[in-house]
Amino acid sequence: MAGSHRRRHAGSGASARTTRTRIAVIVGVGAAVVGAAGFGAYSLLEDDEAEAGGNTLSAQASSDPVKTGPPGPREASRAAAEFLTAWAGGQTETAAGLTDDRKAALAGLTSYRKDAGVERVKLTPGPADGTRVPFSVDAQVTFEDTVKPWAYTSALEVVRDEKTGDVEVAWDPSLIHPKLSEGERLRTGSREAPPIRALDRTGAELDPEKYPSLAPVVADLRERYGAKAGGKAGVKVWTESAARKKNEKDDKDDDKAAAPETLLVLSKAKPGTLTTTLDADVQETAEAAVAKQGGAALVALKPSTGEILAVANQTGNGFNTALQGTLPPGSTMKVVTASMLMDKGMAAPDEPHPCPRYKAYGGWQFENVGDNSFTIQGGTFAESFTASCNTAFISMAEKLENDDLTKQARDVFGIGLNWQTGVTTFDGAVPVQSGVEMALSLIGQGGVRMNPLTMASVSATAKAGVFKQPHLVPQSFDGRQFATAPKSMKTSTAQELRELMEATASYGTAAGAMSGLTGQVGAKTGSAEMGGQEETDAWFTAYRGDLAAAATVPNIGHGGEFAGPLVRDVLAAHGG
Structure with missing residues (x-):
């Protein structure tokens, strides 16, 4: 100066x-x-x-x-x-x-x-x-x-x-x-929530250095439970830009502002301790599985309780696709659609069910293409399900009300019921649609949006016969209210749905991935079309004993070939 x-x-x-x-x-x-x-x-x-x-x-x-x-x-x-x-x-x-x-x-x-x-x-x-x-x-x-x-x-x-x-x-x-610039001020206090030591169900520490996929999960737990878990935030003096204001809608810092710089530490933070439902062994297997495919995401949970055992991502951008993704799930959605049709008496495994090469609806000509380029003459609903025949499900659109699939997804499978998992999640969306979009929803396209968490829960509901809200933090820790589905599938529907998924795992589109697994094994494949992509997103959801898992891999191809092996790794090591 x-x-x-x-x-x-x-x-x-x-x-x-x-x-x-x-x-x-x-x-x-x-x-x-x-x-x-x-x-x-x-x-x-x-x-x-x-x-x-x-x-x-x-x-x-x-x-x-x-x-x-x-x-x-x-x-x-x-x-x-x-x-x-x-x-x-x-x-x-x-x-x-x-x-x-x-x-x-x-x-x-x-x-x-x-x-x-x-x-x-x-x-x-x-x-x-x-x-x-x-x-x-x-x-x-x-x-x-x-x-x-x-x-x-x-x-x-x-x-x-x-x-x-x-x-x-x-x-x-x-x-x-000297560190203060134009438009900045000094602040003293606690800039972050108290740190947290996240433990798995057995007391093993879930260190994000060892389990990279858990970094966003532990960060979320810190914000929600750091203080409740007995932690104490550190106190610092730092520089803060006047432009770095909290967004009133999402309570996040303005990233355009200069990053804060700590000038003095008054007291160090003390971590709290939180025991989660995660299982370190299952998490390790899941991390290794998604590492095989770029962009892959996977969730594993217990059908009998809804406890989340593993959350794994290989997205590379830090986004938690496994819990927060909003993607069309393709034919894995047929698990929900099939249960609806059977609950309504519109389909049964051994009854005849059309699977034409083409089906027109709402001014749109649907066709079984690619791996589904086939016609099943005089086939049953079980054959259409295990072969993942799209037209077999599209042909039911003309007999359904616009909100039928929405009600089944919400009232039976708990989709969109504001799950209180303990971390930030997207709990699925099956909006009421009409015409072509409603027909597409039946095969997991249109406006349907899911992620590995919701699709693992779909398999878990099919296995248990009743929806158990997925959760990563035990309800006993903070007494929050879990979401409950208003009704359950008919007992006969639950049994028949398991038969369809087990047949798919034995000799249908999921057989390649599930080959050699013992015990009660059921699965469903999916391939979801995404605008602007050369290939479909691969999807796979399955259960084995009291373990359900789902995975997705973007822009790669058929679910049984690319997502199925990731789910198999987890089920083979920890299911049964």
């Missing part, structure tokens, strides 16, 4: 200086100006001459010429000492009036006390270097019951007002602290 000059802002004219009480200070090297809260004292005089010749820091009489040119070292030292004395003494308005920008200085100095929590401060000026005056700061920062000393050095610049000839401090946020 040496040699720079800024004009005084409105409201800080020379007339105010002519009557201002002068504060006597020691100008020599090492002199200290201190706060009124116990570090020292200062005296007040009515007048104090500055430089030789009788000039003072106040405006000259109107008959005297206005002094020009940069301030000399003595003027700079005296102006700096006067400003520092007022600042240290808590005379914020007086100190602000000694600068060339009273409004900005008043805001900055007020924030120093209020936002940074500086209750006492000692300011010691050094010798002036031209118009620059360095000074040391010995402050005491207080936040609630935490108190800590804070020492650092800074500097200020002294300039002369062109109109009045007065010497004043050039206001800049960096004089409060």
Whole structure:
């Protein structure tokens, strides 16, 4: 700032200086100006001459010429000492009036006390270097019951007002602290929620370094449960941009603003401890499985309880597709559609069911294409399900009400019931649609949106015969209310649905992935078309004993070939 000059802002004219009480200070090297809260004292005089010749820091009489040119070292030292004395003494308005920008200085100095929590401060000026005056700061920062000393050095610049000839401090946020820039302020408090040690169901620590997929999960648990789990947040002093404001809708920081910088740690954080439903062994297998396919995501859970055992992602962008993805699930949705048709008496495994090559509906010509390029003449519903015949399901659209699938998904499978899992999740969407979109919903396209969590839950509901809300934090920890489905499938439907899924795993489209697995094994494949992609998204959902899992792999092809092996790895190691 040496040699720079800024004009005084409105409201800080020379007339105010002519009557201002002068504060006597020691100008020599090492002199200290201190706060009124116990570090020292200062005296007040009515007048104090500055430089030789009788000039003072106040405006000259109107008959005297206005002094020009940069301030000399003595003027700079005296102006700096006067400003520092007022600042240290808590005379914020007086100190602000000694600068060339009273409004900005008043805001900055007020924030120093209020936002940074500086209750006492000692300011010691050094010798002036031209118009620059360095000074040391010995402050005491207080936040609630935490108190800590804070020492650092800074500097200020002294300039002369062109109109009045007065010497004043050039206001800049960096004089409060060298790390402070224009548009920033100091803040003291807890910037983050208390840290948390997430444990699996057996007490093993779930370290995100070992289980990378759990990084967003543990971060979410920290925000929700850090304090409830017995943790204590750390207290810091940091720089904060005025642009870094919380978004009122999503309570997130504005990423366009400069990142905060910690300047002082008053107290370190203490982690809390939370036992989850996750299983470290299943999680390890799931992590290894998704590592085989870029972009893959997988969830495993217990059908009998809804406890989530593993959450794994290989997305590469940090997004938790496994729990928060909003994707069309393709033919894995036929598990829900089949249960609806059987509940309504519109289909049964051993009864004839059409599977034509083409089916027109709502002005759209549907066709079994690719791997489904076939016609089953005189086939049964079981054959259509195990072969994943699209037209067999589309042909039912003309017999259904627009909200039938929505009701089945919500009332029987719990889709969209605002699950209280303990972490942030998307709990599926099956909107009421009409025409072509309704028909597409029957095969997991249209407006249907799912993720591995919801599709693992679909298999779990099929296996258990009743919806158990998935959860990652035990209900006993915080007593939150779980979502419950209004009704269950008919007993006969649940049995027949398992038969269809087990047949699919034995000799249908899922047989390749499920080959060799023992016990009660059921599955369904899916391939979902996504706009702008060359290939379909691969989907697979299955159960084995009291373990259900689902996976998706984007833009790759058939579900049985690419997503199925990932689910198989988990079921083979931990199902049965």
